[in-house]
Amino acid sequence: MAQFYxxxxxxxxxxxxxxxxxxxxPPSGAEDAFKFIQGQYLTFRREFDGExxxxxxxxxxxxxxxxxxxxxxxxxxxxxxxxxxxELKIGDTLEAMAPMGNFHSALKPDEARNYLGFAGGSGITxxxxxxxxxxxxEPGSSFTLVYGNRATTAIMFREELEDLKNTYMxxxxxxxxxxxxxxxxxxxxxxxxxKCDALFERWIDVKGADLAFICGPEPMMLAxxxxxxxxxxxxxxxxxxxxxSSRPAKAKKRTDAKGVGAGAKTSATIILDGAARACEIKGxxxxxxxxxxADIGAPFACKAGVCSxxxxxxxxxxxxxxxxxxxxxxxxxxxxILTCQSHPRTDKIVVDYDQ
Ligand SMILES: Cc1cc2nc3c(=O)[nH]c(=O)nc-3n(C[C@H](O)[C@H](O)[C@H](O)COP(=O)(O)OP(=O)(O)OC[C@H]3O[C@@H](n4cnc5c(N)ncnc54)[C@H](O)[C@@H]3O)c2cc1C
Ligand code: FES
Numbered sequence: 001m002a003q004f005y006x007x008x009x010x011x012x013x014x015x016x017x018x019x020x021x022x023x024x025x026p027p028s029g030a031e032d033a034f035k036f037i038q039g040q041y042l043t044f045r046r047e048f049d050g051e052x053x054x055x056x057x058x059x060x061x062x063x064x065x066x067x068x069x070x071x072x073x074x075x076x077x078x079x080x081x082x083x084x085x086x087e088l089k090i091g092d093t094l095e096a097m098a099p100m101g102n103f104h105s106a107l108k109p110d111e112a113r114n115y116l117g118f119a120g121g122s123g124i125t126x127x128x129x130x131x132x133x134x135x136x137x138e139p140g141s142s143f144t145l146v147y148g149n150r151a152t153t154a155i156m157f158r159e160e161l162e163d164l165k166n167t168y169m170x171x172x173x174x175x176x177x178x179x180x181x182x183x184x185x186x187x188x189x190x191x192x193x194x195k196c197d198a199l200f201e202r203w204i205d206v207k208g209a210d211l212a213f214i215c216g217p218e219p220m221m222l223a224x225x226x227x228x229x230x231x232x233x234x235x236x237x238x239x240x241x242x243x244x245s246s247r248p249a250k251a252k253k254r255t256d257a258k259g260v261g262a263g264a265k266t267s268a269t270i271i272l273d274g275a276a277r278a279c280e281i282k283g284x285x286x287x288x289x290x291x292x293x294a295d296i297g298a299p300f301a302c303k304a305g306v307c308s309x310x311x312x313x314x315x316x317x318x319x320x321x322x323x324x325x326x327x328x329x330x331x332x333x334x335x336x337i338l339t340c341q342s343h344p345r346t347d348k349i350v351v352d353y354d355q
Contacts, residue, residue: 002299004045004095005030007068012090019073019122019156020085021060024094026068036099038063038107038133039126039213039241042070043097043301043309048079054301055080056309058125058215058241059099060157062132071156073122097299100309102328103241104130105211112140113210118224120148120191120216124156126241130213135168143168144204148177148191148220175203191220196227206231215241242306242325266344270296271315271352281344287312287319287351288339298353303340310340317349 011023024042026034041058057070074085088094103126115134119127124147131143149155155176164172177187177195186202189195200206212228214221225238266281270291279294281287288310291298301309308326314335319342327336339351 002097002297003033004097005033006093007034007042007096009088009090009092009094012088015071015156016073016154016158018085018154019071020088021069021071021157022084022088022094024068024070024096033098034068036063036068036129037101037104038129039103040099040101040129041103041126041307042068042099043299043307044080045095046080046083048083053079054309056301056307058101058103058129060125060128062129062136064136065132071122071125071128073156097301097309100307101126101241102308102331103213103215103239105239107134107137109137109139111138112142113138114205114208115141115143116204116206116209116212116228117143117145118148118191118212118214118216118220119145120220121150121154122156123214123216123241123243124161126215127213128157128160131164131172135164135172142171142173144173144175144209146175146177146191146199146204146224148179148216150179151181152176152178175199191216191224193223193227196224197230200227200231206233209233210237212238213241214238215243218242218245239328240325244302245304245306245323245325266317266346267348268344269316269348269350270294270298271350271354272296272298274354281349285343286340287337287342287344287349291339291351298339300340305338305341308338310338311336312339312351312353313337313355314342315350315352317344317346319344319349 007024009022010025013021015021036059041056043054043056045052045054060071061067061069072081072084075081117127214224268279268281270277277296279290281290288300299309301307305323306325314337319337322341
């Protein structure tokens with residue numbers, strides 16, 4: 001059962017006109033469940049107009065800060081982000097799942113590595129966690145952050161980033177790219193492929209970098225990743241965190257070589273919290289939809305192939321995934337699937353959420 005814990009909102013700080021930073025406290029006895037790895041996120045649930053919504057927000061604190069914080073930027077007409085920015089109060093309770101996500105690399109305190117980070121807008125939140133944790137745990141490493149925003153007033157964590165720059169002078173550098181306001185052409189505009197090429201030719205040494213983290217709008221992430229690869233960074237050294245896909249989910253494939261189509265049924269065994277339960281996947285249903293319809297409390301958040309909350313391992317059978325923005329190639333090779341995007345291709349499948 002995807003377990004939700006009541007987190008108390010202990011502080012709300014207005015960061016920019018459109019964003020707030022929430023500090024949260026787990027209930028007593030559940031502190032260990034909220035120990036996190038740098039770059040992970042929390043998934044909240046709340047009812048709006050009688051409908052439960054789940055939304056994920058990256059933790060923006062270092063692993064040793066002894067603090068649980070998230071930064072929420074208001075999206076125009078967005079349900080959860082508008083409510084969090086306009087109505088949420090100190091003392092309120094937010095229901096959240098334990099931290100999840102793979103937007104990190106293993107810490108190597110004895111190595112001196114060069115990291116690059118590229119953030120757009122609210123994509124800075126997991127970077128704060130990565131920068132703070134890496135700078136503290138790897139004293140020989142350096143981190144260069146390229147942070148794109150509309151204008152200075154939209155820069156989230158502006159003061160905190162300046163403080164980090166002063167604390168880790170010479171090891172942590174920031175390059176702000178602003179759509180308006182910047183005096184130097186190289187630092188003005190958007191993080192497009194051309195902008196990245198110019199930065200990599202004149203300012204940032206991609207060949208000398210070991211790893212890059214990218215988080216922001218999808219077109220920016222693709223442009224940065226293409227430019228990094230063109231300047232010599234291997235694909236496996238680039239890590240992504242996508243907040244929302246700009247493309248609609250692909251049309252579901254409903255027939256295939258094995259003839260699992262609209263009228264077909266598949267027997268599924270779902271393993272969750274050590275218990276194996278049977279259910280039937282009918283016609284157009286995804287594995288997640290079938291599990292939820294059978295009252296199996298499988299974990300999920302975005303239902304759009306973006307967050308990986310619904311990740312499970314396929315033990316038997318085959319599935320087709322409509323989209324996958326969340327799993328890395330090595331995870332897919334090891335048999336992991338996004339159950340919110342998976343349709344069976346075989347008469348029987350076994351899926352394990354516990355692995
Ligand atoms: C792993 C993960 C981590 C995330 N971390 C953060 C974080 O740290 N801070 C943060 O502010 N957000 C973060 N997000 C995005 C967040 O989960 C929500 O998608 C976002 O706040 C919008 O939710 P909403 O309910 O307000 O909008 P909705 O009511 O879902 O959407 C309203 C409209 O806005 C569009 N929209 C939805 N999301 C976005 C977006 N991100 N940008 C632009 N348009 C959008 C929708 O297409 C829709 O038209 C994260 C998402 C994921 C998957
Ligand atoms: S619920 Fe987010 S990827 Fe499936």
